[in-house]
Every structure is written in structure tokens, then in C-alpha cells.
Amino acid sequence: PYHDPHCGGRQVIVHLFEWKWTDIAAECERYLGSKGFCGVQVSPANEHRVIVQGGDRPWWERYQPVSYKLVSRSGDEAQFQDMVNRCRKVGVRIYVDVVLNHMAGLGQSGTGTAGSEFNSDQRSFPGVPFGPNDFHTRSDCPSASGDVDNFQDSENVRNCNLLGLVDINGGTDYVRGKQADFLNHLIDLGVAGFRCDASKHIWPGDMAGIQSKVKDLPEGGRPFFYHEVSDFNNEAIQGSEYFGEGYVTEFRYSVKVKDGVDNLDQLLYVYDQGWNMSPSKHAFVYVDNHDTQRNGGVLTYKDGARYKRAQAFTLAYNYGFTRVMSSYYFNSNDQGPPHNGDLSTKDVTINADGSCGNGWVCEHRWKPIGNMARFRNFVSSTDHVDNWNTANGVLSFNRANLGFFAMGSNNFNEQRQTGMPAGSYCDLISDCKIKVNVDGGGNAQISPADGDDPFVAIISQQGY
Ligand code: LAG
Ligand code: CA
Numbered sequence: 001p002y003h004d005p006h007c008g009g010r011q012v013i014v015h016l017f018e019w020k021w022t023d024i025a026a027e028c029e030r031y032l033g034s035k036g037f038c039g040v041q042v043s044p045a046n047e048h049r050v051i052v053q054g055g056d057r058p059w060w061e062r063y064q065p066v067s068y069k070l071v072s073r074s075g076d077e078a079q080f081q082d083m084v085n086r087c088r089k090v091g092v093r094i095y096v097d098v099v100l101n102h103m104a105g106l107g108q109s110g111t112g113t114a115g116s117e118f119n120s121d122q123r124s125f126p127g128v129p130f131g132p133n134d135f136h137t138r139s140d141c142p143s144a145s146g147d148v149d150n151f152q153d154s155e156n157v158r159n160c161n162l163l164g165l166v167d168i169n170g171g172t173d174y175v176r177g178k179q180a181d182f183l184n185h186l187i188d189l190g191v192a193g194f195r196c197d198a199s200k201h202i203w204p205g206d207m208a209g210i211q212s213k214v215k216d217l218p219e220g221g222r223p224f225f226y227h228e229v230s231d232f233n234n235e236a237i238q239g240s241e242y243f244g245e246g247y248v249t250e251f252r253y254s255v256k257v258k259d260g261v262d263n264l265d266q267l268l269y270v271y272d273q274g275w276n277m278s279p280s281k282h283a284f285v286y287v288d289n290h291d292t293q294r295n296g297g298v299l300t301y302k303d304g305a306r307y308k309r310a311q312a313f314t315l316a317y318n319y320g321f322t323r324v325m326s327s328y329y330f331n332s333n334d335q336g337p338p339h340n341g342d343l344s345t346k347d348v349t350i351n352a353d354g355s356c357g358n359g360w361v362c363e364h365r366w367k368p369i370g371n372m373a374r375f376r377n378f379v380s381s382t383d384h385v386d387n388w389n390t391a392n393g394v395l396s397f398n399r400a401n402l403g404f405f406a407m408g409s410n411n412f413n414e415q416r417q418t419g420m421p422a423g424s425y426c427d428l429i430s431d432c433k434i435k436v437n438v439d440g441g442g443n444a445q446i447s448p449a450d451g452d453d454p455f456v457a458i459i460s461q462q463g464y
Pocket of ligand 1: 060061062064104105162163198228291
């Protein structure tokens with residue numbers, strides 16, 4: 001019931017990490033709408049701590065909520081509303097990262113981004129309001145330190161303080177009501193769903209209790225929910241515990257796809273049931289996210305061509321619901337978004353060649369990534385992958401007779417079976433700079449428009 005993203009059949013969400021609401025609105029209008037993106041995952045929209053260290057504001061201050069007022073580093077409520085409206089006009093929905101497991105860290109007090117006071121040690125958050133009764137107590141948590149420190153014990157994982165962040169008790173009607181009010185307010189403003197932060201640390205029954213108080217969207221249907229749960233088959237908590245509550249992030253996919261980009265035959269097994277990976281209909285998949293791109297073990301924008309291969313393949317293949325990461329350049333893990341002298345976030349600027357400036361990477365504008373959204377939208381009505389071929393280091397396959405995709409590590413020129421009806425098709429990767437001619441037997445000569453981007457993608461959609 002929580003699996004419809006409500007974006008008219010579109011299939012790709014982009015995480016515009018740390019972008020301001022004004023920039024997201026502009027990006028919907030100038031790029032995302034026309035490229036066929038379903039929606040944008042936005043950084044937490046609610047009031048959070050302000051943390052200044054070494055002349056910078058780390059990105060992670062937004063994972064320390066102070067209240068559910070919609071004033072954050074990305075903008076205020078009026079700007080948020082304007083973003084939702086403008087994106088929606090071009091067919092793009094907003095999905096909000098909601099932090100429901102905890103409030104700010106222990107030992108902290110002061111004023112949040114909306115001016116609300118707070119004191120974590122006293123469990124005092126008058127901006128909600130939450131008080132001591134709304135948090136797990138020392139006796140709820142079996143760990144010696146009070147922190148989450150034993151992932152083999154679900155009481156420890158769910159009742160203790162994650163990273164010292166004071167842990168909300170989602171077991172009461174009051175707390176569930178306050179959190180549902182927050183989500184319902186966002187629905188009133190026109191959002192289509194939620195990325196739920198740290199769901200592993202929230203009892204599935206509490207999550208279900210909150211979600212049952214969340215209303216349908218005004219146009220009908222349940223909001224789209226996807227839950228952040230990392231599961232590598234070695235802890236007490238399994239992603240499958242949350243299947244009833246929405247999609248679940250599939251961290252194992254990011255590892256599998258990294259292994260596959262340099263070993264193309266491995267890619268066929270990227271959904272590895274031997275690893276107990278989630279079935280496609282429950283799996284929320286991505287090459288990297290804002291945490292894993294800092295923690296290592298996955299491909300990121302820093303990997304260049306290999307990253308493009310992993311991301312283009314992910315969008316072409318038939319596994320899961322896909323999210324694309326869009327980053328800013330960083331050297332240290334704590335480094336916040338590009339900022340002005342007063343530490344406010346810099347605007348996203350667009351260069352003449354379509355890339356971004358001011359320190360923003362904009363992976364979603366890289367051609368083999370952004371131009372694959374249309375491909376995934378069109379082929380999603382089939383679950384088939386046919387004519388898998390990895391000869392000469394070039395992977396190609398088709399999705400029934402709807403689309404054909406090929407990629408290599410270098411420029412290539414290959415004769416391939418495309419599975420497509422005879423015709424002349426636009427190469428999506430190059431914005432139709434070249435055509436691919438398929439003969440009556442489904443065969444075509446395949447060569448990228450630009451050897452620096454060794455990909456070809458075609459679809460049998462009218463007009464392409
Ligand atoms: C998440 N998903 O389940 C977020 O994706 C992840 O980015 C969040 O951690 C985490 N859960 C909690 O919402 C991030 C940073 C942490 C940071 C935390 C709170 O990765 O490093 O912790 O946000 O700001 C920071 C300090 C810790 C400290 C804590 C409390 O790094 O050392 O203990 O604050 O003061
Ligand atoms: Ca918890």
C-alpha cells in the first residue's frame with residue numbers, strides 16, 4: 001500500500017543532497033521535469049541544530065532534530081511550498097527525509113534553525129513539544145553506556161541512543177500523533193512521500209502505528225514510504241521486518257554493483273538471492289547514498305567512468321526502485337555543502353555545457369545517468385531482461401521489445417541483437433545526436449556517439 005510514488009508512472013528519484021529549496025524548484029523546471037524524473041528526495045526539512053566547527057557547518061547537523069517546524073538550512077516553509085508547487089507543475093514530486101528515531105545529541109542545548117530552544121540532557125524540546133515522557137529511559141535500554149552498541153540485540157538497537165542522539169519512544173499515542181502531524185502537514189503542502197531515517201532503530205510496530213495515523217494524499221492513495229535499514233545478514237534486525245511499511249533500502253545492491261562494473265558477467269547476479277537480498281518489489285536501490293559515499297566500500301562520483309557504468313546499468317536493469325545520488329565535492333567526511341562567507345549554502349549554478357558550478361557535482365546531469373531516467377520509465381512495464389551479451393567487454397541487453405542498452409569500458413563498435421522492432425531510434429545517451437538502425441531481424445551496429453561516454457540506449461517510444 002505504500003509502494004506507489006505517485007508520479008504518473010515515472011521511476012527515478014534523485015537525492016539533491018543539501019540543496020536549497022529555491023535551487024530544487026529551479027532544477028525541476030530547467031531539467032528534471034523534461035528528463036522524466038519522478039521526484040526529488042530532499043534533505044531533512046524540519047528544524048535542526050546549528051553546528052559550527054572549523055569555519056564550516058557539517059551536513060549532519062540536519063540529523064539532529066529540534067522540532068518539526070519547517071525551517072532548515074535549505075529554506076523556510078514558504079520556500080518549501082513554492083518548491084513543491086513548481087516541481088509538481090512539471091510532473092516532479094517531493095519526498096522528504098524524515099528523522100523520527102531521535103532528536104539532538106546528548107550534552108547539547110541551545111536554539112535550532114527555527115528559533116526553538118532545546119536541551120537534550122533534559123529531554124526538553126518545547127518546539128514540538130516533547131518532554132522526558134516521550135523518550136526511552138535508561139531502563140528501556142540494555143546497554144551499559146546507554147548508546148546503541150550491540151546489533152545482535154534488537155532492544156539495544158531500538159531503545160538505546162543511536163550515536164548519543166536522544167531516543168524517542170514511539171510506543172505512545174502522543175508521540176505517534178505528533179510525528180504523524182508532522183508528516184500530515186507535509187502532505188498538506190503537497191509532498192508525495194517520505195524517506196524514513198534510521199528505521200532499523202524504530203520498532204516496526206511503532207512505525208506502523210505512526211503510518212496508520214498518516215493520511216492519504218489529497219489525490220488519493222497512500223504516501224510513498226521507503227525505509228533506511230541496512231542489512232548485511234549479520235545482525236538481529238532484518239530489512240524484511242519493514243516490508244509491510246514500504247520499500248526498504250537494499251545496501252547489498254551497492255556492493256554487488258561495485259563488484260560487477262569490472263566483471264560484467266557478475267552483473268547478471270547483482271540481485272543475489274544467496275545474499276538474501278530483498279525481492280525487487282521491496283528493494284530500494286542506489287549505487288551510493290550520502291552515508292556510504294563517505295564510509296567507503298561503494299562507488300561514488302570520485303570513481304568517474306566506473307560510477308557512470310554502475311549507475312547507467314542500475315537504471316537499465318530490472319531490479320528494485322531506483323534513486324540517483326547528487327552530491328557536492330568533498331574532501332573530508334564532515335564537510336558541509338558549499339557555503340558563502342556567512343556559512344549559508346551556496347546557490348547551484350549551471351555552466352554552459354549543462355554541468356553544475358559552485359562546488360556541486362550534479363551526477364544526475366551526467367548524460368549516462370540523467371538520460372537513463374526516460375529509459376527506465378519506458379521499460380518498467382516489463383520485468384524481462386533478454387539477450388544478455390558480454391562479448392568483447394561490451395554488455396548489452398534488451399527489456400522485452402521496449403528498450404535496448406549497451407555499455408563498455410571504452411569506445412566500441414559491435415553488431416548486436418537488440419530485440420527491438422525494425423526502425424531507426426534516437427540514442428538517448430547523446431540526446432539523439434546519433435540514430436541506431438535496427439534491421440528486420442532485430443540486429444544493429446552499435447557504437448556510442450561519444451567515445452568518452454561508452455553507452456548506447458534506445459527505446460521504442462513514439463518520438464524516440
Ligand atoms: C542515518 N540513517 O539511518 C543517516 O543517514 C545518517 O546520516 C545519520 O548520521 C544517522 N542515521 C542518524 O540520523 C549522521 C552522521 C553522524 C552524526 C549524525 C547526527 O553520519 O556522524 O553524528 O548524523 O548529526 C554526530 C557525530 C557523532 C555524535 C552525534 C551526536 O558525528 O559523533 O555522537 O552527532 O552528537
Ligand atoms: Ca530508537
